[in-house]
Amino acid sequence: MLKTLLKKELYNLFYSKMQNKKGDQRRSASTLVGYGILFALVCIMLAGIVFFISTAICTALVGKGNDWFYFSLIALVASFMGVVGSVFTTYSTLYLAKDNEQLLAMPIPPSKILFSRVFSVWIMGLLFEALIFVPSIVSYCLIASPSAASVIFSVLVMLIVSLFVLSLSCLFGWLVALISTKIKHKNIITIILSLAFLGAYYYLYFRLSDIVNILAQNSKTISDVFKNALFPVYYIGLAATGDALALILSAIVVIALFALVYWILSRSFIKIATANRGNKKVKYKKKQLSRSSVSGALLRKELKRFTSSSTYMLNCGLGTVFMLFAAGYLIFKGSEFNGYFTAVPFLSNFKALAAAVVVAFVVSMNNITAPSISLEGKNIWILQSMPVPAWQVLKAKLNLHISITTIPVVIFVVCAVIVLGIDIFSAVLLLLFSIIFVLFTACLGLMINLKMPKLDAKNETAAVKQSIGIMLAMFIGWVVILILALPYLLLMLFVSSQIYLLCCTVLVTAVTALMLYWLKNRGTRIFERL
Amino acid sequence: MLKIEHLTKTYGDKKAVDDLSLHIKPGEIYGFIGHNGAGKTTTIKSCCGILSFDGGEIHVDSTSIKTNPIECKSKIAYIPDNPDLYEFMTGIQYLNFVADIFGVSAEDRQSRIHKYADAFEITKDLAQPVSAYSHGMKQKLAIISALIHNPKLVIMDEPFVGLDPKAAHLLKGYMRDICDNGGAIFFSTHVLEVAEKLCDKVAIIKGGKLIKSGSMEEVKGDDSLEEVFLELEDEKC
Numbered sequence: 001m002l003k004t005l006l007k008k009e010l011y012n013l014f015y016s017k018m019q020n021k022k023g024d025q026r027r028s029a030s031t032l033v034g035y036g037i038l039f040a041l042v043c044i045m046l047a048g049i050v051f052f053i054s055t056a057i058c059t060a061l062v063g064k065g066n067d068w069f070y071f072s073l074i075a076l077v078a079s080f081m082g083v084v085g086s087v088f089t090t091y092s093t094l095y096l097a098k099d100n101e102q103l104l105a106m107p108i109p110p111s112k113i114l115f116s117r118v119f120s121v122w123i124m125g126l127l128f129e130a131l132i133f134v135p136s137i138v139s140y141c142l143i144a145s146p147s148a149a150s151v152i153f154s155v156l157v158m159l160i161v162s163l164f165v166l167s168l169s170c171l172f173g174w175l176v177a178l179i180s181t182k183i184k185h186k187n188i189i190t191i192i193l194s195l196a197f198l199g200a201y202y203y204l205y206f207r208l209s210d211i212v213n214i215l216a217q218n219s220k221t222i223s224d225v226f227k228n229a230l231f232p233v234y235y236i237g238l239a240a241t242g243d244a245l246a247l248i249l250s251a252i253v254v255i256a257l258f259a260l261v262y263w264i265l266s267r268s269f270i271k272i273a274t275a276n277r278g279n280k281k282v283k284y285k286k287k288q289l290s291r292s293s294v295s296g297a298l299l300r301k302e303l304k305r306f307t308s309s310s311t312y313m314l315n316c317g318l319g320t321v322f323m324l325f326a327a328g329y330l331i332f333k334g335s336e337f338n339g340y341f342t343a344v345p346f347l348s349n350f351k352a353l354a355a356a357v358v359v360a361f362v363v364s365m366n367n368i369t370a371p372s373i374s375l376e377g378k379n380i381w382i383l384q385s386m387p388v389p390a391w392q393v394l395k396a397k398l399n400l401h402i403s404i405t406t407i408p409v410v411i412f413v414v415c416a417v418i419v420l421g422i423d424i425f426s427a428v429l430l431l432l433f434s435i436i437f438v439l440f441t442a443c444l445g446l447m448i449n450l451k452m453p454k455l456d457a458k459n460e461t462a463a464v465k466q467s468i469g470i471m472l473a474m475f476i477g478w479v480v481i482l483i484l485a486l487p488y489l490l491l492m493l494f495v496s497s498q499i500y501l502l503c504c505t506v507l508v509t510a511v512t513a514l515m516l517y518w519l520k521n522r523g524t525r526i527f528e529r530l
Numbered sequence: 531m532l533k534i535e536h537l538t539k540t541y542g543d544k545k546a547v548d549d550l551s552l553h554i555k556p557g558e559i560y561g562f563i564g565h566n567g568a569g570k571t572t573t574i575k576s577c578c579g580i581l582s583f584d585g586g587e588i589h590v591d592s593t594s595i596k597t598n599p600i601e602c603k604s605k606i607a608y609i610p611d612n613p614d615l616y617e618f619m620t621g622i623q624y625l626n627f628v629a630d631i632f633g634v635s636a637e638d639r640q641s642r643i644h645k646y647a648d649a650f651e652i653t654k655d656l657a658q659p660v661s662a663y664s665h666g667m668k669q670k671l672a673i674i675s676a677l678i679h680n681p682k683l684v685i686m687d688e689p690f691v692g693l694d695p696k697a698a699h700l701l702k703g704y705m706r707d708i709c710d711n712g713g714a715i716f717f718s719t720h721v722l723e724v725a726e727k728l729c730d731k732v733a734i735i736k737g738g739k740l741i742k743s744g745s746m747e748e749v750k751g752d753d754s755l756e757e758v759f760l761e762l763e764d765e766k767c
Contacts, residue, residue, distance in 0.1 A: 284657035289626050289640050297630030301616070308618035378614035384580045386631050387604035529582060 001108060005116035012120065035468060042471055043131065051135035058139045060213075067144060069223045071136075071154065072230075072237030075161045078132040082125050082165035083172065090121050090173030092461050094265070100273045114269045118262065121169060126162045133158040150242035157240040157247070164254045167261045174265055177272045191310050195321060294388060298396035299403075305375060306368065306400060311461045312375070315470060319366030323408035326362060327415040334419030341420070352426035353497040355416040356504070357485055359409055359434040363441055364477025368401040370445035370470040373527070374454040374463040380530055390524035394446060398519075401442035409434045426498050433505040440480075440508050443515035445473040450519075450526045484508075531556045531591055531683050531714035532577060538585035539572050539738075546572040548738040549586070554683075554716050554731070557709045561729035562718040563759060569738040570718040571611060574687050577716065578608040590683060604632065607676035611687040611718075613668040617661035621652065621671050624660060625678060632679035639678055646674040649700055665692040673701060684708060686717035690724060702728055726755040734762055 054074065061070045094117045103113045137154050140146060146154075226234045232253060239247035292300065306312055330337070341348040376383065383393050413434050417427040448469040457463035464470070484504050491500065532554040539547040547569040554560040564570050575581040577588055579599040588595045590602035616624055622643070629639035647653040650670040660668065669692045676684060684705070690698050705715045705728065719725050725732055726746065732755065733743035741762055742749055750758045 282657040283654050284622060286644055286653070289622075289629070289636060289643070291634075291636045291639070292630050294631055294633070297627050301619075301627055304623070305616070305618050378612075379616055381575075381580055381608075381610055381614070382616070385578045385603060385606070385608040386628075387600045387602075388631055389600060 002112050002115065005103075005108070005112055006119055009116050009120040010123070038468060038472060038475075041475075046131050047135045050132050051139055054132075054136040054139040055143065058136075058143045062140070062144045066223055067140075067146075067241045068234065068237035068243075069226065070140065070237070071157065071240035072226055072233045074133065074136040075157065075236045075240070076233060078129045078158075078161055079165050079168070081132060082129050082162075083168045089124065089461065089465070090169040091176040092459065093117055093121050093124075094170070094173050094269075095177045095273050096459065098459065104270065104274065110270050111266050114262075114266055118166065118170060118265070121173075122162065122166045125165050125169060126159075129158065129162050129165060133161070147242065150240075153242045153244075153247055154240040157236060157250070160239070160247075160251050160254050161236065163258050167254070167258045170265055171261050174261075174268070174272075178268075191313060295392065295396065295399075298388070298393060299399050302372070302396050302400040303403075306404070309460050309464070311464045312368075312371070315464050316367045316370060317404060319362050319364070320404055320408050322362045322365060323359075323405075323412050326358060327408070327412040330412070330415045330419050334415075337420060349497050351416075351420045352422050352430045353485075353488070353501055355413070355420065355422070356430055356433050356501055357481060358416075359412060359430075360437050360481045360484075361478065362412075363405060363409060363434070363437050364474050364481065366401065366405045366438075366441065367445045367470045367473045368404060369397050369442050370449050370473040371464045372397040372400075372446065373449040373530070374457060374469070375460060376530075377455050377457060377463060380455060384528065384530075390527040391520050394519055394523055394527060397446055398439075398442045401445065402438055405438045405441070406435060409438055426501065429498060429501045429505060433501060433508065436505060436508050436512060440512045440515070441473065441477055443512055443519060444476060445469070446519060447515060447523065448473050448476075450523050453530060455530065480508075531558075532560075532685075532716055533589040533592075534573070534577065534586070535588070536586035537573060537576060537583055537588065539569075539576060539581065539583040545738050547576070547583070547735075550735070550738070550740050551586075552733055552740070552743060554714050556682075556712050556714050558730045559705055559709055559715040559728055560717070561725035561732040562716060562735065563720070563722065563725055563732060563755075564718075564735035565763065568735045570735060571687055572738075573735070574608075574685055574716070574718060577685055578606055579603050580608075604679075605682040607679065607681035607684045609669075609672050609676050609684070609686040609689050611691065613665070613672040613692075615660045615668055615671060615675075617659065620659050621647075621656040621663070621667075624671060625656070625675055628675040629678050634679050638680075642678045642680075643674065646677055650674065650697055666694060666697070669693055670697055673704075677704065681708075682713050684713065684715050684717075686715070688719060689717055690719065690721060698724075722754075722756045722759060726750070734759060736763065 057073060058070050061067070061073075094114070097117065100113070104110060133154075137151065137158075140154065141151060226237070232250070235246045235250050239250045306317070341351060410431070413427070413431050416422060416430070422430065452469050452472075454463060484507070488495075488497075488500050495503075532552070534550060534552040537547050537550040538545065550569070550573060552560070562570055562573070572581060576583045577590075577595070579595050579602060591605050593601050593605075595602045616627075619627065625643050625647075626639065629643070634642070643656075644653065647656060650673070652667055652670050652674075655663070655667060660671065663671065669689075673689070676686075689701060693701065702724075705717075709715060709730075729746055731743070731745050732749050734741050734749070742758075746755070749755070753761075
């Protein structure tokens with residue numbers, strides 16, 4: 001029975017990705033290979049970033065005999081990332097699965113259902129954790145040349161840490177479930193917490209070299225703190241370097257912690273999984289209802305969907321936040337940039353071009369249209385049965401993306417023009433390019449989602465988080481930036497940056513026009529047949 | 531009001547609907563019965579313009595759904611077998627959204643929403659998100675959203691599933707009202723007693739083919755609809 005449940009969870013995690021949009025047919029081999037390549041590329045890219053960071057830290061620590069300290073840090077980072085990144089997924093996987101009640105009605109002990117859910121969380125966590133641990137172990141192998149036993153121990157530590165991450169994730173997921181009925185404005189709190197986490201992440205990332213220096217200079221003091229005050233982390237680090245006793249001790253502690261958490265979860269699983277999570281009941285009072293146009297109603301519907309889901313906002317609208325942050329950064333640190341441009345007069349020709357690259361890069365991070373078709377899910381009959389042309393539906397999705405992305409883009413461009421002192425002609429070109437690029441990304445996301453919709457997603461989180469279209473839209477956007485920007489390195493001596501930006505604007509406009517044509521014709525037909 | 535001519539729809543190699551023809555006139559309540567997988571939902575979805583079809587033609591009030599789907603859809607109200615509505619909206623937001631799409635005036639939507647919501651006893655719940663609604667409440671909301679634009683043709687897939695007896699009784703009354711005002715109803719059901727009492731005409735479908743249709747008297751004669759249905763099912767096996 002447990003084997004069947006575990007198989008079902010694995011099917012949900014992996015095999016369901018091989019199904020087509022409605023889950024009734026297997027995807028073609030070429031599509032699967034395409035997905036595989038894309039997935040591998042994303043993993044390689046993320047692992048590459050971790051490898052770069054871990055190599056810097058490893059070089060600073062291992063030379064001084066602080067091998068354990070290196071692994072302690074890696075374990076801490078992996079735990080932090082794993083727990084913060086998986087709390088809400090854990091909560092929804094454990095308690096909000098659509099088949100919870102169906103399974104509970106079957107002659108299956110609830111503990112086995114819970115175990116299968118926990119297993120699913122563990123697999124997901126292990127995959128994320130491996131992205132940090134594996135490149136870190138590779139760095140260690142290259143720098144410290146450890147023995148084979150030591151490498152095996154470090155892999156075992158990765159498994160122990162994954163169990164630790166699972167325990168904490170489950171505990172936090174359980175707490176979130178307990179308080180979720182009492183929290184008002186859950187979306188806002190989730191977004192603020194997530195943005196705070198992201199802020200901390202980027203702060204640490206940009207201060208990496210300072211941190212490595214501090215670690216290198218004060219490794220003795222910091223490692224003493226770990227040995228005394230954070231001794232479980234010390235033992236984890238020690239275990240990874242090949243200390244068998246530390247490995248056994250760490251394993252015992254983590255397994256005991258997991259057993260305790262599992263016991264807590266199993267005591268309340270049925271109660272929480274079947275709880276009515278309705279918000280506080282608000283009684284409707286009859287009032288005058290306002291009327292709006294069809295386009296207005298469709299746009300409002302899209303906006304309502306966007307703002308009602310923290311997952312959707314965080315995964316697809318971060319570019320808006322980053323754009324505003326970049327505008328603020330320009331205002332406060334603009335003098336530094338101007339300093340560079342003044343020091344190297346040749347560079348001052350590239351101000352508008354540099355700003356355009358920044359805008360395009362950040363705009364590519366907004367992928368509001370990319371899951372917008374998948375999010376229709378089982379509701380798609382509503383739009384399909386209404387007297388609304390499919391193009392109007394698609395336009396509403398494009399308009400939401402444009403509305404949410406264009407305003408911060410304009411703010412950034414205005415800041416860039418004022419702070420960097422960009423001339424009028426370049427400023428107009430920059431603004432034009434930026435707005436066209438917003439439309440380009442909106443069309444790109446929608447095209448990808450029309451070609452690869454996932455209408456059978458278990459829930460909104462799955463439609464957004466497990467949508468490869470979001471990643472694809474972002475990476476294609478970045479590749480386009482490279483394709484546009486790199487030739488200028490060869491042409492800069494012959495073509496002015498203004499002319500180059502004009503050419504880029506014309507090119508992006510032409511491609512966007514083609515995409516709009518595709519959406520209006522082929523795209524609408526695809527939507528009608530979904 | 532609804533004319534289905536030689537409708538054919540295939541999924542891969544399987545013919546879900548095979549050369550089906552029906553004519554639903556204004557003022558008629560037309561029942562559509564058949565076992566699971568017979569092709570009822572496929573036919574209904576084709577009539578609503580949700581599914582494209584491979585052969586035949588469907589006219590709504592003399593307008594082809596193939597060539598002018600938007601005009602057809604503006605005259606139709608569709609209630610699916612499973613009321614999957616926008617869970618991120620409140621009940622009133624959903625109804626207002628539907629009213630906006632169908633261009634219902636502010637006064638009309640106001641009076642109709644409150645009239646039907648009061649009748650189905652969900653007025654106090656309209657400020658709740660749809661996600662908090664029970665299946666029956668969602669079904670009631672779907673019915674109200676279908677009625678607020680005063681449709682000429684109402685197409686329903688198993689409309690009585692999940693409704694409490696009072697709501698089911700109300701819905702039957704509204705179905706009759708629509709027909710009395712020149713509209714038409716085409717609905718599928720497995721509840722043969724309801725079909726027998728409510729429908730002016732009935733069609734029985736099996737394996738995608740229409741096996742019998744006509745007025746209730748023509749189809750069932752002196753027997754019950756249930757007896758005739760079961761007999762026909764056995765005969766054609």
